[in-house]
Amino acid sequence: MIDVLRFFVNMFFSVFYRVEIKGIENVPKKGSALICANHVGELDMFFIGFRIKRLVRWMAKEELFRNPVLGGLIKWLGAFPVKRGKADVRAIKTAFNLLDEGHIVGIFAEGTRTRGKAGVAKVNPGAAMFAVKKQVPVIPVGVEGRYKLFSKVRVVFGEPYYIEADKNKKYMNEEFTEISRDIMKKVYGLLEGR
Template sequence: MNMYQFTKSLVWTTLKPIYRFDIRGLEHFPKTGGVLICSNHIDALDPPVVGITAPRPVHFMAKEELFNMPILKPLLPKLNAFPVKRGLSDREALRKALALLKNGDVMGLFPEGTRSKDGKLGKGFSGAGFFALKGEADVVPCAIIGPYKPFKPLKVVYGEPILMQPYRDRKASADEVTLIIMNHIQKLLDANKS
């Protein structure tokens, strides 16, 4: 068992008794090929929750400052995280993300860029559309439906993949594709509220 699998198992064992996970839509998740998971963002626990509920290992960009912390610096790369400079055009992080997707890996992304303060889905940044179009991967929308309260159900819903090739063929813009992705996430939120 590698560090990723060990940590996934440890986090699952820790969180499962606290949050009654209701995971839906795993049958939609592609078994092979590059996948970009795009999820809403309501809590700091969202990345580990996507990581433990997705059926394949997930890579995440993490803010560069975390890699400067002595405890996290050696651990984060083993957990499939790689650094990104926030607020800048970080070419190295962009190249790394695109290479992962083109290599058939899974990457997790929160298009809103930051946690929602009111729980409602915010505007997505065009980076989601950029990675979806350039990464040779399809998009799996994901909705996390809280709140994160101990012993209350926490829904994690994976939608059907959004096939990107038609958008690449007609040279759709990153903004247009981001809007389409956000609409899919909103539909999942609306359909699974109750």
């Protein structure tokens, strides 16, 4: 059933948007990984994921799951809820378990939509925590464009890399936040110099 839905999503985005995708070969065919992207708008997870052959398990704000139709759809597509503004232990455990099982987990480190502008939102520590504690590669992904029908959207996948850090060290939130900021610098760097 997922393949059928993927076919229709592919068709929709191919017909109604001019999507330019670069570097998709940087997404590993198997094994755990963390996709970390900027957050332009509501359709980011679809623009990033619709050409990836694997299911990306997106961490999404819990408010989206309150709508029975949208919540059911994104849950079916692999998303799981997170309570924003505090450490959501349940969501953290879910992400850890998914990475342990070999999935790709997707996260927007800024935690809110920024319309593609760097530095307008604070960066959260979660992305760095997952990458360090689970020693999984980070795939930075930059997204830009307007999401009006027939407009151009650009998605750039960077090369996966590991955070050089000690997974057994007890890091402070500020340290994880600084590492997450570095990840986001790589994300926005992908969108420079078209």
